Amino acid sequence: MPVSKKILLVDDNPIVLQMMSRALVKEGFECMKATSANQAIEMLKEEMPDIILSDYHMPDVDGFAFRQMLIDVPGYKNIPFMFLTSEVDSDVMLAGVNLEAVDYILKDTPVQVIVSKINNFLTTVRETHERSIKELSVAASALNLNSVPQTLPAIKGFEVDFWHKSFQNYPGGDFIDFIKINARYTFIVLGDVMGKKWGAWFFSFGFLSYIRAAVRICITEGNFSTKNILQKINAVVYHDPVVSDVLSSVSLVLIDTEEGIVNYSGAGDLPVLYYNSDAGTASQVRSAGMLLGLMPDGDFDEISLKLNTGDSLYILTDGIIDHEGADGKKTDYNTFTEAITPFFEKPFTDFKKGAFLKEKAIAQIDDCSLIYIYKKADDNSTN
Amino acid sequence: MSDDFKKEMTALIDKGNKYVVVDFEQVIYVDSSFLGALVSSLKYAIPNQAEIVVAGLNKDILNLFSLIRLDKAFKIFATPQDAVDNRGK
Numbered sequence: 001m002p003v004s005k006k007i008l009l010v011d012d013n014p015i016v017l018q019m020m021s022r023a024l025v026k027e028g029f030e031c032m033k034a035t036s037a038n039q040a041i042e043m044l045k046e047e048m049p050d051i052i053l054s055d056y057h058m059p060d061v062d063g064f065a066f067r068q069m070l071i072d073v074p075g076y077k078n079i080p081f082m083f084l085t086s087e088v089d090s091d092v093m094l095a096g097v098n099l100e101a102v103d104y105i106l107k108d109t110p111v112q113v114i115v116s117k118i119n120n121f122l123t124t125v126r127e128t129h130e131r132s133i134k135e136l137s138v139a140a141s142a143l144n145l146n147s148v149p150q151t152l153p154a155i156k157g158f159e160v161d162f163w164h165k166s167f168q169n170y171p172g173g174d175f176i177d178f179i180k181i182n183a184r185y186t187f188i189v190l191g192d193v194m195g196k197k198w199g200a201w202f203f204s205f206g207f208l209s210y211i212r213a214a215v216r217i218c219i220t221e222g223n224f225s226t227k228n229i230l231q232k233i234n235a236v237v238y239h240d241p242v243v244s245d246v247l248s249s250v251s252l253v254l255i256d257t258e259e260g261i262v263n264y265s266g267a268g269d270l271p272v273l274y275y276n277s278d279a280g281t282a283s284q285v286r287s288a289g290m291l292l293g294l295m296p297d298g299d300f301d302e303i304s305l306k307l308n309t310g311d312s313l314y315i316l317t318d319g320i321i322d323h324e325g326a327d328g329k330k331t332d333y334n335t336f337t338e339a340i341t342p343f344f345e346k347p348f349t350d351f352k353k354g355a356f357l358k359e360k361a362i363a364q365i366d367d368c369s370l371i372y373i374y375k376k377a378d379d380n381s382t383n
Numbered sequence: 384m385s386d387d388f389k390k391e392m393t394a395l396i397d398k399g400n401k402y403v404v405v406d407f408e409q410v411i412y413v414d415s416s417f418l419g420a421l422v423s424s425l426k427y428a429i430p431n432q433a434e435i436v437v438a439g440l441n442k443d444i445l446n447l448f449s450l451i452r453l454d455k456a457f458k459i460f461a462t463p464q465d466a467v468d469n470r471g472k
Contacts, residue, residue, distance in 0.1 A: 173415070194419025247422050249451060268451045290452050294422060299455065318415055318447075329412035331447045366414060 005122060008032045008049035010040045010066065011084070012058040016107070020053075020084075023111040029118075037066035044076055050122055053105075056085035080125060082118070147175040148369075155186050156257045158307075159374040161348045163357055167319070167367045173248075174317050174367040179215055185224060187215055188253040190269070190371050192317040193246060194291075210236060211250065226252045226265035227302035230289055234267065234300070237293035247291045251315045253373070260375065262305045262313060267292045270316055273337060275344045277310030282337060282344065285313075307375035312348075314340060319368030320360065348372045385420035392424035396433045403428070404466040408439035418453070425456060434458075438466040 007029050011017045014035060021031040032049055034040035038061060040052070052070070056063035063083055070076040082103045103121065105114055148164045162176055173193035180186045189211055214233040223229070230252055237248075249268040256263070264272060266287030275282045289300035307313070314336075321333045339356035351357065360368050395403050405421065413421075421435075428435050438460040440448065448454045460466035 192415065194415045194422070247419050247426075268453070270450055286450075288452065290455060291422060294426065294456060299452075318451075322412075322414075327411075329414075331412065331443050333446070333450060 005118075006030045006032065006047075006049045006051075007118070008034065008040060008043065008052045010034045010037060010052065010054040010058075010063075012036060012055060016055070020111075024115065024118075027111075027115045029115075037061035037063075037069065040066065041069065044079075049079065050125075051080040051082065051118060053082050053084045053118075056083050080121060082121075084114075149176060149178050153178040153180050153186055155180070155255055156183060157260065157376055157378055158255055158257065159348070159376055160186075160188065160255075160372065161352075161374075162369065162371045163352050164369045165319075165357075165361050165367070174319070174369040176369060176371065177212060179212065181219055184256060184258050186255045186257075188251075188255065188315070188371060188373070189215070190251045190315045190317065190369055191248050192250075192269070192367065192369070193248045206246075211252075215252075224254060224263075225302060226254050226263050227289075227300045230265050230267050230292075230298065230300045234289075234292050234298040235296075238296055247293055249291055249317070251287075251371075253313075253315065255373065260307055260378075262307055262373065264303045264305065264313075265289060265300050267298055267300065268294070270318060270321065270333065273314040273316070273340065274305060275312045275314075276308075277312075277345070278308060282341065284333070307373075309375055309377045310345070311375045312344065313373040315371040315373070317367060317369045319366035320370050322366055323359075324363055348374065385414075385416040388417065389420040389424055392420075392435070393427055396424075396428050396431050401433045402470050403433065403435045404460075404463050405435065405437045406439055406463045407437060407441070407444060408463070410439075410444065411441060413444055413447070418451075422453070422456065436460060436466050438463045 005028060007024060009017055009020055009024070009031055011020070012035055017033050017035065021033055024031055032043055032047060034043055036058060037054075040054070054063045054066055058066070061069070063085065067081060067083075070079065070081065082105055084105050084107060086107045103117060105117060148162070152162075153160055160178065164174065164176060166174070175189070175191045175193070177189040178186065179189070191211065211233055214236065215229055218224070218229045218232060230250065233250070247268075249266070249270075251264070251266045251269040251272065254263040264285065264287060266272070267289040268291030269287065271284035271286040273282055274285050285303055285305065287301055287303060290298045292298065305313070316336065318331065321336050322329060322331050323335055324330075339354075340351060343351040343354065357370075392403065425435050436458040437448075439462055440459060445459070448457070448459065458466075460469065
């Protein structure tokens with residue numbers, strides 16, 4: 001069954017409205033009630049139902065005119081629509097079908113039958129939607145468009161891992177990239193294109209390409225400064241009219257295995273969490289840079305951290321710090337810090353399997369990404 | 384929703400408004416779509432010599448603005464009235 005079953009009932013007769021609503025609520029539906037088409041339109045501005053059930057015979061604006069009003073508004077056109085009426089005239093029924101109404105139910109139909117019709121219909125809508133997502137995902141994977149890497153990089157003296165969950169399983173606006181230059185240097189990129197679902201998903205590939213290109217160009221020029229790389233990307237994005245309307249946060253990290261140093265620059269990203277194993281303390285490392293493309297000069301800086309054995313870094317996007325409590329949705333970095341603290345000295349896989357990320361996967365407030373960088377004991381292996 | 388917000392902001396700026404206060408007093412949570420719309424409205428405002436400021440942010444949203452440096456892009460006021468009183472200061 002669909003998770004949400006919200007119905008907008010429209011009928012000028014308050015008694016019919018009340019009876020129908022009571023019967024549907026009993027069957028697990030949530031009902032919005034309007035006594036006229038105009039009132040229904042007002043309600044739609046505030047709240048979107050999964051389906052609309054409307055009477056045909058209404059004063060002022062009748063059911064057909066109401067349907068026409070909805071068809072004329074792109075945001076309302078695709079809300080499934082059913083006529084509920086005592087009308088038996090076949091011409092009227094035909095006109096209803098021509099107005100892309102999903103179905104035509106007579107008022108004396110037993111409530112159980114109405115409910116099962118609605119349920120069947122909502123299930124069909126959901127299945128069609130899921131099929132579309134699946135087909136697009138297949139197309140994306142055929143085009144080799146992945147916003148997260150398929151494999152983890154092998155970096156001498158470091159362990160790198162990540163956890164990623166897209167918003168309601170849409171390929172999301174978060175992207176992750178690992179670019180291993182040579183045995184010494186590896187870049188790690190975490191970006192979050194603002195927005196959800198398909199728009200962000202398509203743009204995330206555009207941004208990923210920008211960043212990959214900028215990183216590679218800088219490297220060819222012998223420039224391994226994360227700050228400089230973000231400045232270049234920012235300049236490209238800021239002046240490009242095609243993407244000037246899209247904004248993205250980026251965390252860019254360069255691991256230098258020879259020095260055991262991690263260099264970090266950020267663009268409008270969340271602070272990185274740094275765990276110092278010797279001291280047993282965790283702290284937020286904040287970069288100064290602003291969102292990519294926001295200002296001509298993004299005010300970027302570069303922070304260098306010397307990691308010792310047992311130290312770890314966590315790079316995250318905002319989905320990780322969003323949570324839904326009894327009092328609604330909230331954004332709070334401390335919830336993440338509190339959740340990760342007991343796992344600092346444990347393998348990252350334990351945290352990946354833990355309750356916090358499981359909850360994130362279920363809650364699905366936004367795309368969620370978390371990258372883990374851990375400094376292992378120095379070894380002489382050549383990976 | 385964020386698209387509507389962006390349209391509304393663009394329309395306000397197109398009408399020649401030079402100082403737009405976004406009132407957050409009734410807002411308990413913002414997602415990245417909304418922040419994207421707010422920031423892209425700012426990008427639209429700047430070349431039109433218009434200013435967008437925010438007011439009445441709750442503690443969580445204020446923290447978020449500071450965490451991702453949006454406090455460098457927007458002037459933040461305690462209340463919409465403060466924003467109006469301090470225009471241009």
